[in-house]
Amino acid sequence: MRRAKVRVGGGCRGRLVYWAYRIEGDIWSDEVSRLRSSGFRFLPRKDKLGVMSYFLGLKSALYDMLDDMRRRGIREQYLVKFYCVSEKVREILSRWGCGLRDPLIIGAVNTIRHLADAIGILKFTRPKNSRVEEELRIYAASQFYSRVNEILKHSRLWDSSNEDRYIVCSVPADSDEIPLEFLANFLYKREERVLKRSGGRHELRGVIVVRECGSGQSLTRIFLYSPKRGGSIARLFKQFDRRYLSGRLASKKSLCVTRSSSEEVEEILAEVLESCGM
Amino acid sequence: MRDVDSPWNGSGMAWPDADQVVQALLLAMMIAAAGMLLVGIVETLRAGKWRSPRRVGLVARLTLLVILASGIILAVHPLRSISHVFIGTATYLSLILMLEFIVILASDRVRAAFLNEVPLMSKILKLFEGRPAANHTAWSNPMGVVHAHARLKTSFPKPESSPVASPSAQAIRATEIHATNSIRSNPRPSTAATHNPAAISLSQRRSFRRSSGGESASYGLGYREICELRRAIGQVLGSRGLGALGSELDIKSLCLLVKIDAREGLGRLRMSSEFEKLRRLKLVSDRGRLMPRGVRLMKTLKRKGLIEKLREVSI
Numbered sequence: 172m173r174r175a176k177v178r179v180g181g182g183c184r185g186r187l188v189y190w191a192y193r194i195e196g197d198i199w200s201d202e203v204s205r206l207r208s209s210g211f212r213f214l215p216r217k218d219k220l221g222v223m224s225y226f227l228g229l230k231s232a233l234y235d236m237l238d239d240m241r242r243r244g245i246r247e248q249y250l251v252k253f254y255c256v257s258e259k260v261r262e263i264l265s266r267w268g269c270g271l272r273d274p275l276i277i278g279a280v281n282t283i284r285h286l287a288d289a290i291g292i293l294k295f296t297r298p299k300n301s302r303v304e305e306e307l308r309i310y311a312a313s314q315f316y317s318r319v320n321e322i323l324k325h326s327r328l329w330d331s332s333n334e335d336r337y338i339v340c341s342v343p344a345d346s347d348e349i350p351l352e353f354l355a356n357f358l359y360k361r362e363e364r365v366l367k368r369s370g371g372r373h374e375l376r377g378v379i380v381v382r383e384c385g386s387g388q389s390l391t392r393i394f395l396y397s398p399k400r401g402g403s404i405a406r407l408f409k410q411f412d413r414r415y416l417s418g419r420l421a422s423k424k425s426l427c428v429t430r431s432s433s434e435e436v437e438e439i440l441a442e443v444l445e446s447c448g449m
Numbered sequence: 450m451r452d453v454d455s456p457w458n459g460s461g462m463a464w465p466d467a468d469q470v471v472q473a474l475l476l477a478m479m480i481a482a483a484g485m486l487l488v489g490i491v492e493t494l495r496a497g498k499w500r501s502p503r504r505v506g507l508v509a510r511l512t513l514l515v516i517l518a519s520g521i522i523l524a525v526h527p528l529r530s531i532s533h534v535f536i537g538t539a540t541y542l543s544l545i546l547m548l549e550f551i552v553i554l555a556s557d558r559v560r561a562a563f564l565n566e567v568p569l570m571s572k573i574l575k576l577f578e579g580r581p582a583a584n585h586t587a588w589s590n591p592m593g594v595v596h597a598h599a600r601l602k603t604s605f606p607k608p609e610s611s612p613v614a615s616p617s618a619q620a621i622r623a624t625e626i627h628a629t630n631s632i633r634s635n636p637r638p639s640t641a642a643t644h645n646p647a648a649i650s651l652s653q654r655r656s657f658r659r660s661s662g663g664e665s666a667s668y669g670l671g672y673r674e675i676c677e678l679r680r681a682i683g684q685v686l687g688s689r690g691l692g693a694l695g696s697e698l699d700i701k702s703l704c705l706l707v708k709i710d711a712r713e714g715l716g717r718l719r720m721s722s723e724f725e726k727l728r729r730l731k732l733v734s735d736r737g738r739l740m741p742r743g744v745r746l747m748k749t750l751k752r753k754g755l756i757e758k759l760r761e762v763s764i
Contacts, residue, residue: 327712329738329739329741329743330736330739330740331740332734332740333734333735333740336734339744434751438745438748440741441741441742441745441748442741442745445741445742445745
């Protein structure tokens with residue numbers, strides 16, 4: 172029986188939950204190689220609170236593990252050790268959801284149970300700040316953030332001005348596993364850090380992230396994030412764009428959906444920002 | 450004989466008369482003007498980042514003010530008796546002033562700096578420049594004298610339009626001041642040329658050759674490509690397009706802009722003069738990213754398929 176260790180992190184602070192597992196080699200056949208894998212998942216808003224995020228993270232990790240077993244043709248069972256970050260998660264999982272009435276949680280726990288039965292044995296342990304757990308935590312986070320950095324590296328960035336500026340970022344269409352909101356938030360923090368480090372007098376007004384999503388007809392989503400309340404850009408964009416479809420316009424976070432391509436959207440945004448003098 | 454009571458109570462002191470005071474004032478003003486012009490010239494010729502255009506502007510304005518003030522003083526109090534000392538000093542100072550004016554007129558850089566810093570001067574000059582160019586037609590005489598009755602021109606029969614513009618039309622050219630602090634000639638097509646497509650094309654080709662500085666400055670791009678580029682850039686930048694009056698944009702800068710758009714590493718190019726030009730035109734931000742105007746320009750060039758041609762150009 173091979174030993175596997177799973178850790179699920181994030182979750183409680185937001186919509187993001189990421190997981191990582193490590194499968195040790197078979198000790199009886201002197202197999203020293205280790206297999207590591209990681210993943211992440213952005214939860215729907217209704218699932219982002221409470222323990223549900225951990226169940227969904229564990230479910231994804233077990234799915235991935237099972238896929239990997241099938242792909243490599245391993246028929247051996249795994250002894251999966253799951254580091255429960257929350258005491259409540261451990262309680263629910265140890266009773267397999269007995270006594271709970273929430274159908275969402277019961278459904279997720281039942282899925283985990285079936286997956287665990289298919290893989291081998293699932294064992295729950297309290298987090299001990301062990302070396303393996305720390306390694307898994309760092310691995311999962313680093314894999315996720317390297318993916319985010321890769322997306323931003325391949326995206327088109329431009330400034331609206333030299334002074335108090337907006338940053339417009341057109342991300343590639345294949346990055347739809349990461350929400351625009353997260354990308355905007357991450358980019359804003361990164362740019363602000365760079366500004367502070369360079370000692371610039373001007374501040375960042377906001378970030379505008381554009382992504383084309385091809386689902387049948389091409390739609391482009393524009394997410395405008397401005398913590399200093401700059402909702403006017405979204406309203407102006409709505410007026411400038413003739414193929415504007417729908418959106419949620421607010422002062423801090425606005426989302427616009429349009430039928431224009433990302434190239435056209437960039438041009439419209441350039442006109443909007445130029446007319447605003449930003 | 451003056452009534453002198455005592456040589457020690459001041460009654461015998463010779464007080465300067467008004468003429469002497471005015472002469473002294475005029476000399477002081479001439480010295481001030483000469484000194485300030487010298488400061489302005491030195492300031493302009495100083496290369497690098499220490500050059501302060503504001504100081505040059507201040508010097509030019511103060512010189513104008515001093516000349517104006519001395520004129521007013523002379524108008525209010527005309528000189529009656531002029532001393533030899535005054536004449537000698539004034540001659541010497543006027544020589545110095547003339548020398549400085551020669552330096553200002555001879556050096557493109559100094560002249561452009563002085564004209565740029567005092568907008569009134571450049572406006573007046575433009576006014577003078579604009580007139581002959583606007584009024585000059587193929588019917589005006591070869592000496593450049595404008596016809597007294599401009600309306601009569603329409604009643605005259607039109608001469609045979611030649612594919613080559615007449616030498617008189619080429620002779621009169623309006624000067625244009627470029628932001629690169631150099632003055633160069635800008636030919637305006639004559640009315641004869643505007644009626645003939647062949648002449649239009651010929652004059653355009655000539656102006657292209659002059660404005661692009663020949664084949665070497667166009668980096669292997671053909672006439673048509675440059676024309677297309679000009680048109681595309683003109684749509685976005687308006688009057689500050691490629692080869693336009695006061696524009697700094699050139700092919701090299703455009704290639705750098707394409708590089709920035711393609712997210713290629715800039716490296717040392719960030720310190721180049723081309724980057725500075727793009728930054729001044731607000732096409733690129735201080736951080737080396739495109740700005741709205743640059744984005745629009747790139748989109749226009751992409752739409753017209755000119756980006757690939759610019760990518761092929763090696764700078």
